[in-house]
Amino acid sequence: MNTLYTAKVLAVGGRNGTVRSDDGLLDIKVALPPALGGKGDATNPEQLFAAGFASCFENAVIHVARNKASKVNDDDIEVTAAVGIGPNQAGGFGLSVSLDVTIAGLNQADAEEVVKAAHTACPYSNAVKGNIDVAIKVNTR
Structure with a gap:
């Protein structure tokens, strides 16, 4: 496959942490949803x-x-x-x-x-x- 674009994201802390793209456009908290026993105070x-x-x-x-x-x-x-x-x-x-x-x-x-x-x-x-x-x-x- 001839790759046209590659997205690179760093996750720290698993489902209760953060994700950040190498260009900084994505930089958000992630959290376990309430249905899975979490607080649900962030995206997942x-x-x-x-x-x-x-x-x-x-x-x-x-x-x-x-x-x-x-x-x-x-x-x-x-x-x-x-x-x-x-x-x-x-x-x-x-x-x-x-x-x-x-x-x-x-x-x-x-x-x-x-x-x-x-x-x-x-x-x-x-x-x-x-x-x-x-x-x-x-x-x-």
Whole structure:
């Protein structure tokens, strides 16, 4: 693979610590959410993963939609990502992901076709393929 960009982030203190990118643009506290026994007074790795997946997947949808006859504006696409965490069968933990994609200006069949192609193009989708099942719901408006 010819790497086009590399993000580098330092984590200190695990789930009750801080994360900081090498360029300083990301510099935040992380905390264990209340559902996992923490205070929940800061963001957590699952929220950060959901944010990355949602924005990356939305960009993949934008990319695919641009190549369709029916053009949609970037603001006509919304993606909500939900990332869950729970115990797995190996005694560790696993993640679940669901994506709720809404596209204005396309009919349901075209929207589903665009999202299917985006799921093939998205680096996050490709990274989790075969390891995390991704449930995708497609809506139009």
